[in-house]
Amino acid sequence: MQPIRKYLSSAWQALFGDPVRAFGMVSLILLLALAIAPAKEYFSQWHGYQRNYLSLIRDRGDAISLRRRFEPGIHQIWLPELGVVDRCTTCHLGLKEASLADVGQQPFRKHPVVPHSLDAFGCVICHGGQGQATTVAEAHWSERAGEQPILPTRYIESGCGQCHQNALPGTPQLNLGRTILTRYGCVHCHAITRPDGSKVEATDHPPSLAHIADKTTREWVFSWLKDPQAYAASTTMPNYKLSDADASDISAYLASSSAPQAGDTAAADTKPTANADPSAGPSLYGESFCASCHAVQNAAGNLVGGDLGPELTRVGNKAKPEWLAAWLQNPRVYDATTPMPHYRFTPQQIATLVAFLQAKTDSDYGSGVHLDTAGPQQIAHGRKLIVELGCAACHEINGVQKPENFAPELSTIGSKPLAQIVFLPGMEHSLPAYITGKIRQPHAFGSSVKMPQFTLTSSQTDALTTALLALTARGRSMPDSLRVAAVPDSSYQPAGHAGKLIAELACLSCHRFNGRGGDMAPDLTWEGSSVQRQWLIDFLHNPNTLRPSLIRRMPRFNLSDSDNKELTDYLLAVYQSPSIDADLAPAVTNPPEVVEHGRQLFYSKYACQSCHIVDTKTDKGYIGPTLTQVGSRLTPGWVYAWLKNPQALRPDTTEPNQNLSDDDAHALTAFLMSLKVSGGRGAKQ
Amino acid sequence: MTMRSTAHTKFQASAAVALLSLALLAGCKHSSPANSGLKPTAQGTALVESSGGHQLGVTGTALKDPLVVQVNDDQGAAVPGAQVEFHGPAGISFDPAAVLTDSSGQATTSVTFGAIAGRYQLSAVTPGKAKPVSLDIVETALDYQQRVGAMLSDKYCSRCHDSESSPQRVSNYDNLEVKPHAFADGNTLNKMSDADLTSIVLHGGPALNRSALMPPYGNTLSATDIKALIAYVRAVSDPPYQPAGTVYARK
Numbered sequence: 047m048q049p050i051r052k053y054l055s056s057a058w059q060a061l062f063g064d065p066v067r068a069f070g071m072v073s074l075i076l077l078l079a080l081a082i083a084p085a086k087e088y089f090s091q092w093h094g095y096q097r098n099y100l101s102l103i104r105d106r107g108d109a110i111s112l113r114r115r116f117e118p119g120i121h122q123i124w125l126p127e128l129g130v131v132d133r134c135t136t137c138h139l140g141l142k143e144a145s146l147a148d149v150g151q152q153p154f155r156k157h158p159v160v161p162h163s164l165d166a167f168g169c170v171i172c173h174g175g176q177g178q179a180t181t182v183a184e185a186h187w188s189e190r191a192g193e194q195p196i197l198p199t200r201y202i203e204s205g206c207g208q209c210h211q212n213a214l215p216g217t218p219q220l221n222l223g224r225t226i227l228t229r230y231g232c233v234h235c236h237a238i239t240r241p242d243g244s245k246v247e248a249t250d251h252p253p254s255l256a257h258i259a260d261k262t263t264r265e266w267v268f269s270w271l272k273d274p275q276a277y278a279a280s281t282t283m284p285n286y287k288l289s290d291a292d293a294s295d296i297s298a299y300l301a302s303s304s305a306p307q308a309g310d311t312a313a314a315d316t317k318p319t320a321n322a323d324p325s326a327g328p329s330l331y332g333e334s335f336c337a338s339c340h341a342v343q344n345a346a347g348n349l350v351g352g353d354l355g356p357e358l359t360r361v362g363n364k365a366k367p368e369w370l371a372a373w374l375q376n377p378r379v380y381d382a383t384t385p386m387p388h389y390r391f392t393p394q395q396i397a398t399l400v401a402f403l404q405a406k407t408d409s410d411y412g413s414g415v416h417l418d419t420a421g422p423q424q425i426a427h428g429r430k431l432i433v434e435l436g437c438a439a440c441h442e443i444n445g446v447q448k449p450e451n452f453a454p455e456l457s458t459i460g461s462k463p464l465a466q467i468v469f470l471p472g473m474e475h476s477l478p479a480y481i482t483g484k485i486r487q488p489h490a491f492g493s494s495v496k497m498p499q500f501t502l503t504s505s506q507t508d509a510l511t512t513a514l515l516a517l518t519a520r521g522r523s524m525p526d527s528l529r530v531a532a533v534p535d536s537s538y539q540p541a542g543h544a545g546k547l548i549a550e551l552a553c554l555s556c557h558r559f560n561g562r563g564g565d566m567a568p569d570l571t572w573e574g575s576s577v578q579r580q581w582l583i584d585f586l587h588n589p590n591t592l593r594p595s596l597i598r599r600m601p602r603f604n605l606s607d608s609d610n611k612e613l614t615d616y617l618l619a620v621y622q623s624p625s626i627d628a629d630l631a632p633a634v635t636n637p638p639e640v641v642e643h644g645r646q647l648f649y650s651k652y653a654c655q656s657c658h659i660v661d662t663k664t665d666k667g668y669i670g671p672t673l674t675q676v677g678s679r680l681t682p683g684w685v686y687a688w689l690k691n692p693q694a695l696r697p698d699t700t701e702p703n704q705n706l707s708d709d710d711a712h713a714l715t716a717f718l719m720s721l722k723v724s725g726g727r728g729a730k731q
Numbered sequence: 732m733t734m735r736s737t738a739h740t741k742f743q744a745s746a747a748v749a750l751l752s753l754a755l756l757a758g759c760k761h762s763s764p765a766n767s768g769l770k771p772t773a774q775g776t777a778l779v780e781s782s783g784g785h786q787l788g789v790t791g792t793a794l795k796d797p798l799v800v801q802v803n804d805d806q807g808a809a810v811p812g813a814q815v816e817f818h819g820p821a822g823i824s825f826d827p828a829a830v831l832t833d834s835s836g837q838a839t840t841s842v843t844f845g846a847i848a849g850r851y852q853l854s855a856v857t858p859g860k861a862k863p864v865s866l867d868i869v870e871t872a873l874d875y876q877q878r879v880g881a882m883l884s885d886k887y888c889s890r891c892h893d894s895e896s897s898p899q900r901v902s903n904y905d906n907l908e909v910k911p912h913a914f915a916d917g918n919t920l921n922k923m924s925d926a927d928l929t930s931i932v933l934h935g936g937p938a939l940n941r942s943a944l945m946p947p948y949g950n951t952l953s954a955t956d957i958k959a960l961i962a963y964v965r966a967v968s969d970p971p972y973q974p975a976g977t978v979y980a981r982k
Contacts (some may be wrong), residue, residue, distance in 0.1 A: 150847070158874035159847060159962070161955075197794055197848040199791025216879045219792070347804075505793065656891070656944040666906030669890050693951060700887050704949035 059610055091181050092120065095137040097210040099154055108145050115143070120180060123168040127525055130168035132177035134185065138169075161216070171520065172205030173197055189475055191465045197515070200508055201478050202458065207516025209524055211240050211532035222506070223513025225249075230282045230500055232510075234439045235453035241522045251283060254381060254442035259304035261369045261380070269412035270364075270686060275362070275501050277411065279359035280349055281340060284498035287489060292431055298420030303444040309372060309379040330395055334556075338599040339386075339555070339567065342406070344389025353565070354555060362407030365641045370400050378550065385555040385564075390604035435496060453497065460518035481511045498670030536561035544616030551603055558623070567597065569696065574621035576627065576684040623687075625694070630683040636716035644717025647710055657701070660721060670701060678723040686715045748892065753892035763892045772812035772856070775802035778857055778866035781837055787881060787967065793843040800855045800866060801837045809900050810835025819853040822846065850971060875967055880963025883956055887948065909942035917968035928961050 051517070089092065103112040106329040121135040140146035141164055142152040147156040157164065157396065162467070170177040175196035176547045179185035197204065203220040213221045227233060228249040238246040258267065269276070271293040274283040331337075336358075343353030343359040351357075365373075372379065374396045393398070404489060420428075436452040437443060459481070462661040467480050470490060483490070485507050488497035502510065537561040540548045548554070554563035557570045573582075586609060589600035605613065622628075648654045657669035687694070689711045692701040704715070783798035802813040815838035817825040822845020832838045842853070849872060856865040873881060884892075892911045894904035904911065912919050920928070930938045932952065936945035952960070965972040 093799075155847065159876040159958075198842075202791060214874060216884060218882075506793070651943070653943040654947065656946070657903070668901060668903040668906050700890075702887075702946045702948045704947060705950045 092136045100141045100527040105232050132168040134169040160398055188465050192463055195476055198658045201512045201515050204512045204515035208518050208521030209528050210530045212530050219509045219512050223509035226510045227513055231440050232417050236456045252440035255300055256442050256444050257307040264301040265415045266296045268293050268365050269345045280357045294417055295428035297433050298425045300426050326398045330398050335599050335601040340695050351544045360411050363411045367400050371396050385552050387552040388550040405644045411506045458519050458635050460515040463506045482507055500527040538562040544612050547613055572623035574618040575626040581679045586610050626687045627683040640716045644713035647714050675723045677719040677721040681720050682715055685718050686711055689714055758916050769814050771812050771814040775804050775810035775813045776823050776860050777803040778864050784868045787871050788844050789878050790848050792845055793841050794807045796842050797839045799837050802857050803834045810976045811836050812832045813857055816856045844872040847902055848872045849927055859903045878961045880959035883960050907944055909944055915969045916968050917970045921972050
């Protein structure tokens with residue numbers, strides 16, 4: 047002890063022995079203490095990046111202008127109304143420098159061109175992360191309560207979706223994700239309210255199971271429940287991974303609760319005749335354009351056909367022939383809201399189609415299924431399972447009420463705090479990883495999780511995750527002026543007897559009228575101004591394709607003459623555009639020299655033949671509709687208005703607006719209207 | 732000039748993470764994939780591209796089609812069970828990064844881009860008999876603007892400018908008397924300035940004394956659309972586009 051004490055006292059003497067020494071020492075300590083803050087700042091990470099940036103630009107050709115625009119110190123983008131305090135530009139120094147687009151070294155690369163400016167929106171609105179942080183770790187990867195790491199680039203479109211509720215052309219992934227949300231029926235169980243208060247509505251059409259026993263057998267229901275994708279690879283029905291006993295009990299309840307419906311088996315007497323032509327089925331299936339909506343797997347395992355209706359690869363395993371016949375006779379008896387048109391098939395045609403569809407049978411499918419007759423106990427258990435699994439959230443089921451708020455609401459899932467999430471072992475601690483994990487394998491999160499497993503490709507899962515990540519709390523607190531609302535379908539319904547006809551033929555499944563309907567076929571809102579009466583009557587009787595490069599999809603509905611006339615009159619009278627001159631002179635009154643002038647313009651000045659065919663001998667244009675008989679199809683008023691501004695009539699059309707003078711448009715209209723059906727060579731004079 | 736107070740240890744940790752991230756982002760090649768545990772049963776002497784090269788993808792996402800390469804032997808016959816490793820610059824990831832060829836001698840991987848757009852040179856490597864054999868593959872990642880351009884091109888341009896037909900889209904190329912240039916035709920398009928391209932899109936072929944079969948899109952496409960289209964054309968150009976008179980080149 048003694049030497050240490052001696053050493054300490056001599057040190058004290060040396061440093062603080064007299065007032066002068068003590069003053070000097072205290073000053074030195076004070077000086078060092080004061081130097082800590084500037085030194086810490088000098089050695090801080092962002093300072094290092096700014097020094098690196100300066101040495102990066104020093105050797106470049108435009109160093110002087112880059113240097114002039116460089117400001118030392120911490121940068122901040124402060125947008126109080128958006129809640130943005132972003133200091134990212136402290137280190138990301140080249141975001142606005144066009145010349146740094148080729149720099150591979152982050153954080154100095156130029157930001158790619160996007161529709162919004164950095165100064166107006168900052169960074170974290172799109173990229174996530176902590177804008178106020180000034181170290182990389184804290185800004186990019188902080189997981190503390192209420193904080194989110196930056197968003198991986200693959201989900202970047204979710205940023206757009208916070209304000210843009212409409213489908214933007216530049217965000218295909220987000221748009222696809224939103225389509226999946228509604229098409230796979232996610233919103234039947236998970237409520238989603240948009241920031242403007244509107245609800246996201248499902249667009250799928252889960253069939254009612256109230257009369258299921260008319261349609262199919264209990265054995266099929268069992269096989270379907272066990273693995274829906276084994277029956278139809280493209281179905282959106284998820285897999286609940288049920289045990290055999292559970293699937294059997296559910297099928298028992300559905301069969302026992304099913305109420306027979308008059309008319310479901312009315313056409314059961316139409317048996318195919320024994321000597322039927324074997325090619326009649328495929329050709330009727332083909333000319334009815336069933337494949338526009340229904341897909342079938344080909345030999346190579348690829349789905350061929352549309353996705354509006356169910357896949358028919360193994361429909362013979364499922365549908366009872368008498369039900370199928372009744373369905374084809376009039377689908378609205380079984381399902382009043384089906385998108386399937388009511389074809390006016392003859393009994394013979396129905397028998398042919400039933401035989402053809404019944405042959406679409408996979409002998410291996412469900413071959414080993416033999417269900418014992420279910421007792422009341424099994425049936426009651428089946429009902430209990432149906433309630434637990436929430437089947438009635440999507441399907442109408444006799445004796446089970448549609449559950450409300452069956453699953454957690456997802457309106458702000460994109461801001462779910464990481465602290466509230468139970469991650470699986472080995473899982474990356476981020477919201478996107480949690481959401482994709484939950485979609486891919488919901489049952490990995492515990493046996494009590496009711497969410498079923500959907501069949502989605504990895505790009506579909508990414509898209510769905512993007513759409514969910516867009517549902518943020520920030521999106522709800524954005525100023526209304528920044529919000530772009532979704533464009534909801536109108537509730538337009540054609541009126542009267544013709545309206546009933548339009549509903550029966552399900553025209554709106556493919557065509558759009560006044561803001562409602564499908565997008566498979568042209569928008570018919572202004573069809574009445576567009577086409578001539580006789581053409582429309584003929585077309586409805588026997589549709590033909592207008593574009594050589596498109597597959598025809600308009601089916602023949604076998605309309606009676608009176609129905610055809612009624613529909614034509616309604617379309618022509620109701621779907622009129624106010625901007626089209628209905629009285630524009632028809633072709634007969636145009637002098638030949640005007641027609642000839644139009645012809646010159648068509649071929650030379652505007653080179654319309656690059657896309658259209660007027661003379662099948664010389665013209666080859668393959669993009670627009672064939673115009674050989676356009677004078678018998680369209681009205682002069684429509685042709686003139688179309689030539690003046692095609693996008694005004696169909697915003698989506700690819701025909702460029704050539705900004706024609708009135709005279710040129712008149713001459714071209716005269717030429718086109720001279721191309722008639724009778725003597726279709728009108729053009730050649 | 733405020734800074735969040737940082738504990739000393741945390742400061743060091745974050746600096747280390749930052750250094751690591753810098754090293755990753757600096758553009759250096761990835762180290763070879765970690766020991767894959769694959770047991771190759773054969774070796775080939777040549778690598779050929781089967782499919783999936785020269786695709787256009789989008790930053791941050793996976794390429795639409797998988798990349799497939801085939802290992803052959805001296806006689807040109809496919810070699811099953813040979814190991815193939817995939818390499819690429821920073822930001823590119825492969826799933827899987829190393830794989831054995833299947834029964835038809837093919838190795839398949841899915842390619843995902845990082846955040847940075849551009850033309851990427853990837854390589855596939857197989858050990859070979861004497862020395863490793865490698866094959867270069869080019870893939871292109873488009874950024875937002877270029878992708879908007881790609882979509883506009885698909886809608887308005889490619890029906891004529893792309894001579895390939897697909898089941899969804901029949902090409903109009905063969906029907907035209909004057910053949911349009913493919914957008915990848917760098918030898919022609921690289922010589923045209925942005926102003927020239929803009930003017931031909933705005934006013935049609937006659938604006939530059941070219942064919943009237945090319946119609947004007949000035950009243951149909953916006954200035955932003957046309958910029959996006961040109962950005963796309965420049966991105967897919969082969970040989971690659973070098974802006975004329977670049978003043979920013981390093982000394």
